[in-house]
Amino acid sequence: MKLKAMFHRTCAVAAMAVMAATAQARDVKIVVGVPPGSGAHYGVDAFAADLSERTGGELKVRVLPASLLDLVQTFGGMKDGVVDGGYLVLNYFPSELPEATLPIELAMLGKNSFAMAGAMSEYILTCEPCIQERLNNNQVPLGNASTGAYAIIGTSPMTAADELAGKKIRAAGGSWTRWAAAVGAVGVSLPGNEIFEAMSQGTIDGAFNAPSELTSIRLIDVATDVTVNIPGGTVHGLDVMSVNRDFWKSLSDEERRAYLDAAALGNAATTWKFASDVAENLKLAKEKGINIHEASADMVALSDAAIEADLANIAKIAKETHGIEDADAKIARFVELVKKWEGLVPLDRDWTPGEVADIYRAEIFSKIDAASYGL
Numbered sequence: 001m002k003l004k005a006m007f008h009r010t011c012a013v014a015a016m017a018v019m020a021a022t023a024q025a026r027d028v029k030i031v032v033g034v035p036p037g038s039g040a041h042y043g044v045d046a047f048a049a050d051l052s053e054r055t056g057g058e059l060k061v062r063v064l065p066a067s068l069l070d071l072v073q074t075f076g077g078m079k080d081g082v083v084d085g086g087y088l089v090l091n092y093f094p095s096e097l098p099e100a101t102l103p104i105e106l107a108m109l110g111k112n113s114f115a116m117a118g119a120m121s122e123y124i125l126t127c128e129p130c131i132q133e134r135l136n137n138n139q140v141p142l143g144n145a146s147t148g149a150y151a152i153i154g155t156s157p158m159t160a161a162d163e164l165a166g167k168k169i170r171a172a173g174g175s176w177t178r179w180a181a182a183v184g185a186v187g188v189s190l191p192g193n194e195i196f197e198a199m200s201q202g203t204i205d206g207a208f209n210a211p212s213e214l215t216s217i218r219l220i221d222v223a224t225d226v227t228v229n230i231p232g233g234t235v236h237g238l239d240v241m242s243v244n245r246d247f248w249k250s251l252s253d254e255e256r257r258a259y260l261d262a263a264a265l266g267n268a269a270t271t272w273k274f275a276s277d278v279a280e281n282l283k284l285a286k287e288k289g290i291n292i293h294e295a296s297a298d299m300v301a302l303s304d305a306a307i308e309a310d311l312a313n314i315a316k317i318a319k320e321t322h323g324i325e326d327a328d329a330k331i332a333r334f335v336e337l338v339k340k341w342e343g344l345v346p347l348d349r350d351w352t353p354g355e356v357a358d359i360y361r362a363e364i365f366s367k368i369d370a371a372s373y374g375l
Contacts, residue, residue, distance in 0.1 A: 025057060028247075031064040031086040032240075033071040039277065040087040043145060043240050043270025046353060050265045054258035059251075079138045084247040090144075090237035091173065096137060098322035099130040100237065103334045105314045107175040108307040110149055110234025114356050115341035117146040117271045120236045122341075122364050123334055131374075140248045140374035142263040143364065145270035146236035147210045148278035150176070152227040153219050154206025155199060158185075159227050159295045161302060170195050170207035172235070178313060179231045180208075182306035183299075196222060208233070212277035214285055223290055228282070230295040230303045241266045248374050256370040264365045268356035311335075 028051070032040050041063070048061035069077040074086035075093055094101040103123050110116045121143035124130045134141045150172070152158045158167060165184040171177040177187030188204050195213075198204045199222045207219065208231055214220040241263040251259065286292055295303070311331055318327035344359055345351060 026059055027062045028059050029062050029064055029084045031066075031069045031074055031077065031083045033066040033069055033074050033087055035066065039145070039147075039270045039273035040238070040240050042273035043266045043268075044087070046269035047241065047262050047266030051258060051262040054262055055255060059255060059258070075137070078242070078244050081138075081244050081246055083244070085241065085243040088239040088242065089235070090239050091235065094322070097130075097133050098318075098324060099127065099133050100124060101322060102314075102318050102324060102327060102330055104235075104237040105175060105317065106311075106331065106334055106338075107173065107233040107235065108179060108231065108310065109335065109338050110146065110236060111232045112342050112345065112347050113146040113148050113234055113236075113271050113275050114268075114345040114351060115338060116234045116236040117144055117238075117267055118341035118345060118360060118363065119334065119337040120144040120146065121267060121360065123337055125364060125368065127330075134242065135245060135374065138245045140243050140245050141239070142241035142243065142260065143239075143267045143360070144236060145238040145240055145267045145274070146234045147238065147274045148212055148234070149210065150208045150231060150233045151211050152206050152225075152230060153209055153211065153214065153223045154226075155202075155222065155224050156205065157225045157227075157291065157293060158206060159293045160299050164299075167205040168203070170198065170204050170209075172208055172233075174317075175310065175314075176208045176231060176233060178310050179233075179303070179306055182309070183302055192217060195219065199223070210274065210278055211281045211285070212274060214281040216277075220281070220285060220288060220290070223285070225291045225293060226282070226285060227293045227295055230299060232303070232307075238270065240270050245374060253371045256373070260365045260368055260370055260373075261361055264360040265353060265357040268360055269353040272351065272353040272356060 030044055032044055034040055044063055051059050051061060064083060069086060071089055072092055074088055077083050078086050090097055090100050091104055103120055124141050124144065131141060158164050161184055167185045168188050169180055169185050170190045171180055171187035180187035190198060195207050196218050211226060282292060315327040315331055318324040345356060
């Protein structure tokens with residue numbers, strides 16, 4: 001009887017221990033408002049595995065679909081605590097995030113996506129007004145990712161000024177529109193889901209897009225030529241790791257430390273996936289007989305001069321539209337960060353997500369105090 005009673009007590013203690021461990025495990029609800037297979041999904045999945053390992057399974061990411069919140073709705077959903085985190089494209093929120101919008105407007109500096117994600121992350125996470133505007137929206141920023149560099153995907157060669165003259169090219173935003181005008185082309189505003197039809201019908205001659213769009217929106221079926229080294233430019237305001245501030249406060253110092261370290265991988269993996277998709281799409285394009293070009297040296301020089309001259313326009317827009325009085329100094333700082341990061345993650349070698357994440361941690365995330373940041 002004593003053995004039987006001891007057995008029951010042992011079972012009861014074990015059951016209580018299991019229940020306690022289960023109670024400690026916590027879901028982290030992250031919504032990704034784009035279809036599966038995207039760079040954002042890849043990054044969140046990498047982050048989820050790393051976070052679970054770093055916390056011994058106490059923090060487990062649950063990825064929620066776009067049917068819950070789309071890319072625009074996610075900002076408010078995170079602010080209101082509908083989700084703990086979510087995929088944001090910060091470009092969509094210039095009124096709410098004027099400070100973050102300034103480095104985003106410097107899109108045309110982007111030739112190296114790993115460097116742009118590193119520069120953007122370091123800029124935002126060491127910029128008090130940038131952090132405060134996120135806190136004002138009940139969010140805590142945790143770094144950024146970047147698309148691959150933009151190319152010209154078109155229905156004819158566009159490698160020199162005479163080939164670009166008068167060409168109508170879909171532009172993703174003001175930076176690319178101004179670049180087009182500076183080199184004699186015409187930037188056309190057009191939703192992404194209308195590019196294929198417009199190119200098919202000859203309404204536009206091409207599009208400024210990352211080559212990953214060759215398959216994602218089927219441009220591979222209509223394009224004949226891709227120029228890879230102009231115009232350049234990245235969308236480096238991709239935000240896959242930021243969280244609701246109340247959720248952040250609810251974590252222990254140790255959990256916040258783990259979250260920060262895992263976020264470095266989330267940003268690196270997202271950026272790596274976009275870069276990998278660019279390389280894979282260019283390979284597929286070659287196999288399909290699409291011509292892959294590099295612009296002439298004269299055209300590259302013209303492009304570089306246009307990008308340099310546009311910095312003054314960006315400063316003026318920041319001052320007049322967003323009220324940022326010290327825009328020139330902030331632009332200069334971001335330019336220097338891009339140069340720094342181009343040296344840290346050069347394009348003369350292949351990188352793994354883990355290698356890039358290690359550099360992001362060493363240069364940025366390890367310097368953030370988990371006991372005070374964002375609280």
